[in-house]
Amino acid sequence: MFASLTSRTSITTCALAALCVAALLPLSAANAQQATELQIAYDGAFQPNELRAPAGKPVTVKVKNNTSKAMEFESKTLKVEKVIPSKGEAVVNVRAQKAGRYEFFDEFNEKARGTLVVE
Amino acid sequence: MLAALIIVFREVFEAGLIIGIVLAVTRSVAHRNRWIVGGVLAGVVGACVVAAFAGALSQLFEGMGQELFNAAILTVAVVMLTWHNVWMARHGKEMAGELRAVGQAVAEGSKSLLALAVVVGVAVLREGSEVALFLYGVAASDGGPAMSLFLGGLLGLVLGGAVCLLTYFGLLRIPPRALFTTTTVLITLLAAGMAAQAVSFLERANWLTALGTVVWDTSWLLSEDSILGRTLHTLIGYTDQPTGMQLVIYAAVVLVTSALMRLIGSEPPRHAVAAG
Numbered sequence: 547m548f549a550s551l552t553s554r555t556s557i558t559t560c561a562l563a564a565l566c567v568a569a570l571l572p573l574s575a576a577n578a579q580q581a582t583e584l585q586i587a588y589d590g591a592f593q594p595n596e597l598r599a600p601a602g603k604p605v606t607v608k609v610k611n612n613t614s615k616a617m618e619f620e621s622k623t624l625k626v627e628k629v630i631p632s633k634g635e636a637v638v639n640v641r642a643q644k645a646g647r648y649e650f651f652d653e654f655n656e657k658a659r660g661t662l663v664v665e
Numbered sequence: 666m667l668a669a670l671i672i673v674f675r676e677v678f679e680a681g682l683i684i685g686i687v688l689a690v691t692r693s694v695a696h697r698n699r700w701i702v703g704g705v706l707a708g709v710v711g712a713c714v715v716a717a718f719a720g721a722l723s724q725l726f727e728g729m730g731q732e733l734f735n736a737a738i739l740t741v742a743v744v745m746l747t748w749h750n751v752w753m754a755r756h757g758k759e760m761a762g763e764l765r766a767v768g769q770a771v772a773e774g775s776k777s778l779l780a781l782a783v784v785v786g787v788a789v790l791r792e793g794s795e796v797a798l799f800l801y802g803v804a805a806s807d808g809g810p811a812m813s814l815f816l817g818g819l820l821g822l823v824l825g826g827a828v829c830l831l832t833y834f835g836l837l838r839i840p841p842r843a844l845f846t847t848t849t850v851l852i853t854l855l856a857a858g859m860a861a862q863a864v865s866f867l868e869r870a871n872w873l874t875a876l877g878t879v880v881w882d883t884s885w886l887l888s889e890d891s892i893l894g895r896t897l898h899t900l901i902g903y904t905d906q907p908t909g910m911q912l913v914i915y916a917a918v919v920l921v922t923s924a925l926m927r928l929i930g931s932e933p934p935r936h937a938v939a940a941g
Contacts, residue, residue: 614802614805615802615803615805616719616798616799616801616802618795622888622889622890623884625865625906626869628723628731628732629719629723629731629794629795629798630723631719631720631723631798632720632802632805634719634720634723636723636728636731637727637728637729639729639869639870639871641868641877641879653672654672654799654802655668656668
């Protein structure tokens with residue numbers, strides 16, 4: 547009984563794995579859409595604290611953390627969240643957005659805020 | 666101090682909910698504490714390791730290491746939860762009815778406990794690594810406010826633990842027989858929600874772009890960041906702006922789980938379950 551149980555378990559696992567693989571298949575088109583590239587530095591405050599990007603296009607934001615503490619670049623409205631280690635740099639992908647103002651901040655220091663203006 | 670309290674609590678909250686559910690699910694299984702505590706400890710150790718290598722981790726895969734790591738460990742949790750559900754569909758009723766020899770129940774209970782211990786470990790690992798990074802940063806920064814920040818962090822941890830206990834005792838108020846059904850549904854939705862979160866991480870890494878359009882936006886109705894929104898986010902995978910792919914995967918996990926449970930669990934229910 548244990549043997550059959552084990553084989554069934556592996557069937558379960560395979561089915562799930564297959565599901566995951568199937569989900570990953572269409573990713574060959576990744577990065578096909580040209581993204582707007584932006585840069586921002588963090589030293590306890592964002593420099594600059596206002597970014598601009600065109601509407602309807604994905605955006606990549608390169609965030610450089612110049613402080614000695616880890617920070618988390620986060621935006622509720624842009625649905626991004628990324629931990630950036632001290633003295634580290636990270637790329638944050640933002641999906642194409644409608645025109646508007648989108649706030650972001652450092653989750654570990656909410657006084658540091660900035661805005662992405664999509665127009 | 667308040668900021669530290671809020672940050673740590675926010676991270677621990679999700680893990681607390683998951684641990685509370687796992688504790689309730691394994692209520693009648695012997696030695697469960699050993700496994701769950703083991704899972705928590707492994708998660709804490711893992712979180713410290715992840716925090717220590719956070720820099721290296723984020724550099725992997727062209728800067729998308731964090732996203733892919735999160736997607737990977739969420740996938741592990743989804744597989745474990747599904748395995749547990751399917752396993753319980755086969756053996757859970759006997760265990761709940763306590764019709765089995767105790768020794769056998771222990772041996773078999775442990776198999777599913779391993780899966781749940783992994784889920785607990787993964788939850789602690791994921792939430793804990795951010796706490797570890799944050800607190801490490803506080804410790805590394807100069808003297809003064811560090812003490813009060815640590816105090817805040819500690820309080821946040823205690824409050825997160827309270828969430829765990831509230832979930833546990835809340836679930837225990839459900840009569841034993843209904844508890845089995847409730848937790849099965851809960852774990853299925855938990856797994857589906859985690860799978861949808863994994864999709865969201867793959868989307869952020871640009872590894873998954875198909876069906877990437879947001880299908881609806883209910884942030885005006887229930888924001889994902891409110892307490893209720895966060896609770897539902899963890900429990901059933903509520904997202905205020907789901908993409909098409911997230912919905913597809915969510916539905917797929919629910920369907921696959923119920924199909925597997927029916928397929929594997931439907932072999933003759935040997936005994937009628939004694940009323941709890």
